Amino acid sequence: MKNKMIQNSIVQLCASTGILQYLEQMNKVQGAIIIIAAKDTTGHALDQRIMDKLKLAGLRTDLRGKHWQGYIAVIDSGKNIYEKLAELNQSAEYGTVLGKRVIEVKSSPLNDGNEALIYIDGINYAVNKRGLNIVVYDRYTKQVVDSVCFDTHSKGWEHTRKPVKLDGADQIAGEIENCKRMLLDLKRTINKVSNENAKKPEITAENKTFKEKLQIESILPAIRKDKKRVRIVFWGGPYLWNAMASVGTAFAQDDHYDVKVILHGKGWEEEKKARVIADGITPVFMDEYFAELDQPDILIIFPGSNMKPFVRPEFKKVLDFSKMVIAVPFTLIRTQPEKIESFMKRFTDNYAGEKTDYFVIDRVLHNEIEKSMNLDSGKAVLIGNPKFDELYNTVNGIKEVEFPDSWKKLEKKRVLLWTTDHVYTSPNVTFDLYVKTILEYFSHHQELGLIFRPHPIYIVELLGNGIWNERDMKVLHEFFDSSDNLIWDEEPEYALAYKRADAVLSDMNCGICVSSLVLDKPIGILHRFDENECIPAHPEIIEKHYNISGLEECTEFLDMFAQEQDPGNEMRKCAINEYIAHYDGKNGERIKQFIEQKYSEKYEEQQ
Known part of the structure; x- marks a missing residue:
């Protein structure tokens, strides 16, 4: 008997690699059983955009911030027939029969098995990687059509797809061949357009009259000629x-x-x-x-x-x-x-x-x-x-912004913003020397708040070189999340931290030593005090700030910050005009006018 045709929406689903595109396409598939099981964690990178797509699919649980909890969802032909979020460090399990298929699902977080299993008639189709594992069963063709996992703990939402043998594989291969032919036709068109010696049709006197009358620019006046x-x-x-x-x-x-x-x-x-x-x-x-x-x-x-x-x-x-x-x-x-x-x-x-x-x-x-x-x-x-435009508009309230709910713990506290540079082996990076002292200080001063905003590449370097692993990151995030005065800032809007900060700590040869001048707040520059001494690229700028060359000096700066003292204020104010051309939110417009x-x-x- 001839195989039933696979829906075009499924063909598109199997070609989707980005999670937002995938979830949007998934909602277009008709007559499908969709099974979702989390492994390890639903992830720090699962945001509102992903939740909006999941809610359109019929899910009810807000998964943002729900780390190390088992999670299962089963959707049958657009209806949510089962959904469960387990307690912290506990697994979730579910079994049923749908479309004469026996379905068994298990979701285990990091500390309770760390696996995602999605069995259909005794065969495990799950990718079984960190994040959201998704298996799609097509009721019409009576087969599993896709198995994919999106790592919702990493910012790139990396996807991994498990090969699935399809009865309609020839159809999908045909769709791919069609795409290849379309691409080839497009390339031929490009070559034709770019060929300066392409033969042009002869324009007769009669055709010339029509050509003048039917100039596109003439008959469509709404189209700007100068765009x-x-x-x-x-x-x-x-x-x-x-x-x-x-x-x-x-x-x-x-x-x-x-x-x-x-x-x-x-x-x-x-x-x-x-x-x-x-x-x-x-x-x-x-x-x-x-x-x-x-x-x-x-x-x-x-x-x-x-x-x-x-x-x-x-x-x-x-x-x-x-x-x-x-x-x-x-x-x-x-x-x-x-x-x-x-x-x-x-x-x-x-x-x-x-x-x-x-x-x-x-x-x-x-x-x-x-x-x-x-x-x-x-x-x-x-x-x-132009980076100063975002800062100006946010810090001065011209751009309406909302602090994340987790930042409410910082209310009525003086807040220090601590940033790092990257290249972890560089003498410019000081995190390894000061981290213990700074965290201990804030653990003993609950009346103060700390926003820690490491350079994203710095964290990638530590993970990629085996200095930290994913478990270390979980412990760190859990420590910050459970505290009453610490924030690990991963917001895309770095201006939020600037707006909330009452003082800044930074590495030496980092642009923050200039950009944070606009805050008119104390700025501490951390120096290494071991054999890897860092030489300032701009000593004339660094001397305008509070220089810290040891743990005792670091504590002294934190005490000064806590006591709302700032003896170097006047010298720092003079530096703003010396090192920053404009801070008024209009650099983007100036650049446009120049161009x-x-x-x-x-x-x-x-x-």
Whole structure:
């Protein structure tokens, strides 16, 4: 007998790799039994967006913050027939018969077996990895059609799919072949469009008259002829959007521009996409973007301390087909003691640097470039860093924000923000020397609050190099969560911590030593006091702060903070204008105006 056809929605489901896309597609599948079992933990990265999708599927339990608890859900043809969240460190089990299939499910957290089992007629189909394990059984074709797990404890929501033998596998293979043919046709179209020698039809006198009458621009006056394509490249973690957003929104709010954000690099794809959409801008993934067809008028890139993300082979076409390239480095300072010439070479001595028309920087770097006898300051433009716009609008209440519910424990407390840099072996990173002293201090001073915001890459480094493991992370998070005055800050909006802080602790060669100046609060700079002494890249900036070179000095700074003392206030106030060009929420608009001026000079005034 001929196999029944697999629903197209299932074909799309099997091709989905992002959790938000998967859950949305899952809700479109009809006549399916969907079984969910958590292994280890439902995860720190399970957020409101995921819960919204799960609720649409019929789930009732809010899984946010429900760590190390067994969890099972069974949905049959869109109806929630079973859902259970076990107690802390306890498993959940369930068995039933659906569609003449015997179903047995077990979900065990880390400390009670640590497994996810989803049996259908005696066969375990679960991926059995950390996070949400999902198995989909199609009642129509009477077979398991998908088994996938999403790691909802990691920010990237990494997915793992278990191979499932389908009776309709030939159909899915045919769909894939159709996609390949469509892609081939698209590439042929691209080649045809880009072929300068493509043969053009002969225009007769009669056709010329019709051509003039039927110009698209003439018959569709609503289409702007001058709408320029602005493309912004978003690489790195979602937290970096704060440093780009004001530039993107400045262009997006102007009807003269068509603005899209290219999501570049692996990891955090769905989170980055959501952040861009929240600001009313259209995102597009790098592997779905064709620069040769789009041909941007203006390309804006945001490098870190070098151009590495933009010298990759796949990015060359984006640079080549862009009429003007503007780079806005995230960094406010040199991050190591070196000459400004060496620092700038990492930006300029590569293909991306050569294609860049202008580098938009803030005052610290611009002052050094102007003083250099060996650098051409023509491409380096002093405007101001757009990351200050997010800070200004949040700290001053212009942007309405809400603190997470877990931060309520900080109410009526003086709060210290403690941040770290990354590269854990660097002499600039001091966490290993001070962590015990700082945590002990706050455990004995419950009237004070601590927001700990480590650089996300620092934690990745510790885990990736075996310094910490996942169990260590669970213990740490549990310690912070159970305390009455400690917060481990993983919010994408780092400006929230700035708004709440009454003082700041930071590593030395880190941009926070400049950006936190705008708070007008005490800033302590942590130095190593072992053989790995760190040399300041900008000693003139560091001397404006409270310098801490030992555990006793650290305690003295914390006492000063607790007593609301700040003897270095006047010296720090003078540093704001010296090192920060603008702090008024308008840098994004200034950058837009500069780009408009330079684009006009380069192209429009020549016409």
